[in-house]
Amino acid sequence: MSISIRQLFGRKPKSSSIAKQRLKLVITQDRFDVDDRVVTRLHHELIEVLAKYFEFSMDSVQISLKPEGNSYVLVADFPYKKAHDVSMNR
Amino acid sequence: MGKVIVVTSGKGGVGKTTSTANLGTALALLGKTVVLVDADVGLRNLDIVLGLESRIVYTSMDVIDKQCELSKALVRDRRVDGLTLLAASQKNNKDDIQPAQMKAICDKLRSTHDFVLVDSPAGIERGFSNASAGADEAIVVTTPDVSAIRDADRIIGLLQHARIEPINLVLNRFSPELVGNGSMIDQEDVIDILNIDLLGIVPEDTGVITSTNRGIPLVYEEGSEGGQAYMRIARRITGQQIPIPAFDQKGLFTSIMNWFTRKG
Ligand SMILES: Nc1ncnc2c1ncn2[C@@H]1O[C@H](COP(=O)(O)OP(=O)(O)OP(=O)(O)O)[C@@H](O)[C@H]1O
Ligand SMILES: [Mg+2]
Numbered sequence: 179m180s181i182s183i184r185q186l187f188g189r190k191p192k193s194s195s196i197a198k199q200r201l202k203l204v205i206t207q208d209r210f211d212v213d214d215r216v217v218t219r220l221h222h223e224l225i226e227v228l229a230k231y232f233e234f235s236m237d238s239v240q241i242s243l244k245p246e247g248n249s250y251v252l253v254a255d256f257p258y259k260k261a262h263d264v265s266m267n268r
Numbered sequence: 269m270g271k272v273i274v275v276t277s278g279k280g281g282v283g284k285t286t287s288t289a290n291l292g293t294a295l296a297l298l299g300k301t302v303v304l305v306d307a308d309v310g311l312r313n314l315d316i317v318l319g320l321e322s323r324i325v326y327t328s329m330d331v332i333d334k335q336c337e338l339s340k341a342l343v344r345d346r347r348v349d350g351l352t353l354l355a356a357s358q359k360n361n362k363d364d365i366q367p368a369q370m371k372a373i374c375d376k377l378r379s380t381h382d383f384v385l386v387d388s389p390a391g392i393e394r395g396f397s398n399a400s401a402g403a404d405e406a407i408v409v410t411t412p413d414v415s416a417i418r419d420a421d422r423i424i425g426l427l428q429h430a431r432i433e434p435i436n437l438v439l440n441r442f443s444p445e446l447v448g449n450g451s452m453i454d455q456e457d458v459i460d461i462l463n464i465d466l467l468g469i470v471p472e473d474t475g476v477i478t479s480t481n482r483g484i485p486l487v488y489e490e491g492s493e494g495g496q497a498y499m500r501i502a503r504r505i506t507g508q509q510i511p512i513p514a515f516d517q518k519g520l521f522t523s524i525m526n527w528f529t530r531k532g
Contacts, residue, residue: 194453
């Protein structure tokens with residue numbers, strides 16, 4: 179709850195708020211019985227697909243499952259440099 | 269008919285035995301009849317924390333093996349009326365006892381005591397199944413660190429699955445200073461994450477070490493912060509509505525968080 183105020187002032191988040199965020203994520207995964215390998219495989223396969231359409235650096239891709247209420251939101255972050263010209267492949 | 273309460277945790281070393289000894293003594297000081305059951309077979313400690321180690325003759329294993337009557341195996345704590353201990357066997361291991369056998373012992377004890385507190389071993393294996401087999405309610409102990417909280421959530425899931433309720437939380441080794449400077453997760457966040465009711469907060473207290481050295485539970489020590497915290501928790505267990513003191517960012521007691529008694 180105090181996270182937003184700190185973020186408002188542009189300060190580094192306290193380790194306790196980082197702990198809370200990480201715990202929420204990991205506990206949701208534990209509760210929903212998510213296999214770590216699912217996330218890892220999804221990560222690899224998404225990169226393969228994304229590479230067909232965009233130019234980006236592989237290690238900038240971040241995929242995470244975020245708990246929201248009683249379910250998950252899948253969040254994929256991939257800062258890309260530019261889109262490939264798809265018409266060339268046709 | 270008394271209540272059987274299992275004191276448990278996922279992670280080890282978070283304060284289950286300390287809590288069982290102090291809450292048992294506190295409940296007896298409040299005039300209740302209490303029996304403490306050590307379910308940590310093979311790694312018993314409740315006897316030494318209570319200072320009763322030299323007086324153990326029989327254990328729950330002897331009762332199960334019909335070597336002695338249940339009532340004869342109970343060691344009376346001479347410092348307070350109404351407090352006894354059923355020790356665990358140190359020579360056996362957790363697999364030598366069946367959950368049904370533990371349940372039978374708890375059911376018998378329940379008919380002659382107001383409270384049966386079972387000190388569970390850490391973990392999610394057989395020791396936990398044995399300790400929780402006869403329980404009506406549970407107290408989950410955690411410290412405010414990520415591993416202990418995560419493991420507490422696992423245990424809460426298992427307790428819910430076993431239809432043990434209510435499940436209440438004791439937050440142990442809490443440090444207002446660390447919460448104040450943002451390095452320790454606070455009680456509201458812990459409850460928000462685990463989603464169970466908070467029974468009480470026990471501060472980090474070096475007195476725990478000296479009291480364990482002596483075999484005299486902290487609740488006997490006047491002016492001890494930890495002892496007072498355990499006294500308040502015991503009162504809540506008996507149904508009294510005692511507010512849980514909350515700590516603000518500077519680590520001072522300022523606001524009061526209301527604690528509502530459990531249904532029933
Ligand atoms: N509030 C506290 N302040 C300071 N030290 C504490 C506190 N509570 C417990 N301790 C210390 O933590 C250690 C572990 O406590 P305890 O044996 O009660 O934990 P446990 O959960 O029963 O462990 P196990 O899982 O091995 O059975 C002990 O050395 C004890 O003195
Ligand atoms: Mg213990």
